[in-house]
Amino acid sequence: MSDEEYDLIIVGGGPGGMTAAIYAGRAELKTLLIEKGSFGGQITDSLDVENFPGSPHLSGQALMDRFKEHVTQSDSVSLLTTRVSGIEAAANHRQIVHTRRRGDYTARAVILDVGAKPRQLGIPGEAEFSGNGVSYCATCDAEFFRNQHVFVLGAGNQAIENAILLTKCASKVSVAVMHDEGILDCNEVDRREAMANNKIEFIWNSTLASINGEDSVTSVTVRNILTGQEHDVDATGVFSFVGMVPQTDFLPDTLGKDVHGYIKVNRNQATNVAGVYAVGDCTDTPLRQVVTASGNGAVAEVNVERYLKETAQLEKIMADTSGNEAVMFYSPYDDESVKRLEHIEALLTPRYKVNLDDITSQSLLYHQLNIGSNFAVALYQQGHLKQVVDLTQDSAESKLSPVHQ
Structure with a gap:
């Protein structure tokens, strides 16, 4: 296994993966972009891409060459040509990416842009004459x-x-x-x-x-x-040209897929596995185009940044065995909880270092703790969770008093 640890590994160099790499470079994330063949994906087969904004009548190859050139302008993004054989979750919010010939790589987050391949109908003679007609x-x-x-x-x-x-x-x-x-x-x-x-x-x-x-x-x-x-x-x-099949067979069964093998993602391009995102043609999207894949890549990378911030915060809390930490969960769209933030923080500050967690943009710990309220606080002592208090309850403030701690 490589001794290097990456903030982000992107598996696949299609338009979605390369857009994610461009955004990761701007965020100065240490990023590895792995592509098994040529960068660009299926669009490189198109002689004329007429519907990518700002670049009418470019060939698919020319458009993807521009994407790749943009990617390589960032010093924090490295490119690697090899085939990925699998990914698996590791301890401490890490993912291990296995390759066939270049060893294993560790990352704090992964974006999958593994694409799809042409569907075969199984017509007699189809496989026999593939490449010969x-x-x-x-x-x-x-x-x-x-x-x-x-x-x-x-x-x-x-x-x-x-x-x-x-x-x-x-x-x-x-x-x-x-x-x-x-x-x-x-x-x-x-x-x-x-x-x-x-x-x-x-x-x-x-x-x-x-x-x-x-x-x-x-x-x-x-x-x-x-x-x-x-x-x-x-x-x-x-x-x-009768449809496509997602190239997701090598991915673990724990990764959520639909009946056709497409990776299920939410609006943040996140999969059901924490720290793993997916973009482009391999996802259960209603439209598979260069422009939508690019949008997927941007959304995924921005949410990777949020995820990395959250996991770093979690690691810091768990590592603090000498003090007390409080994580206060709130929604900026809930006026009542926003009004009470300062007051609750004042109650906790003498005994806790208070961390604010906007659940509309940071939700990892919120979901891990299975918190149903949009205004709550998790109290940690010496790196261990002591209690979660629902701040919408009338008795909440009494539970935060020193007598109850």
């Missing part, structure tokens, strides 16, 4: 199918955008769509463009029953999902 990236492989007939599976934004892209090389692009005629799941701009493109043929209410060939793809078998009828069509390529 079956592709999941038109930007990467369109050139190999110049003046040839190819099929596209899918009806969403990614499928239709790539079908349009493929017409620049292929002689014909057939799109197998399971919906009724005219119904696509993409945005209206791409729908109109695809419908008007004379190189694109839509085959409605259909899917592929098999992908055929010997050394490479030579034909596909098209199945009508309404009638069950099948027929073969000559084609040399199949591009599949």
Whole structure:
């Protein structure tokens, strides 16, 4: 294990992870950004990103190059290329990040930006011809199918955008769509463009029953999902865009995920594991775009800063075996508790060092102690919790008197 301890380790260098790294650099957090391959994620496959504010008509690779350049401007952020094999919680609010070839690393917090990969349908021939006619990236492989007939599976934004892209090389692009005629799941701009493109043929209410060939793809078998009828069509390529699968299999079962494997996060991008956050396509977000992933990264890093402040405060309280500490929990939106803060603090100050904890921004200890009130105080003596007093109760102040301590 590396002797170095990081404030933050970011696993994955997509737009969310790199944005988090930029924010971490500005906060001067000692940060390690680990990426298993090339930085940028799936967006690097896009030739034209039209909806990232301030950067119209940049390629995905060019946009991500700008992100990475921004990341490297910070002296507190280090980059490492290796594959992460797992993470586990350790003592004292630490996380251990395991890698396959570069050892283990310790951090006070972790942000996961592990992304997603193209979903495979399991069609006969799909796995067999992967890389030999079956592709999941038109930007990467369109050139190999110049003046040839190819099929596209899918009806969403990614499928239709790539079908349009493929017409620049292929002689014909057939799109197998399971919906009724005219119904696509993409945005209206791409729908109109695809419908008007004379190189694109839509085959409605259909899917592929098999992908055929010997050394490479030579034909596909098209199945009508309404009638069950099948027929073969000559084609040399199949591009599949039927959704994504989150790359979360290597993460511990204790990390909350939905039935599809996407990581569950709250509005702070926090997972159910304290100190672990997740951003981008691997999360249970309703929209997976560069701009939303970037926003996720900013939100996650800001909340990491709050978490680190809280854990440092907790460690200080637990380490103080010679004195008394009080942590007063309050909400700035509760006028009554705000009015009483100064008075309660005055009652405690002669015997306790008082720490204020705004539960709307700092909630780690608040949740650990399972405090139900939005105005309470936890009293520690020699690093040990003595009692928690609900300050909304009428008898609260009497419990804080020296007689009751």
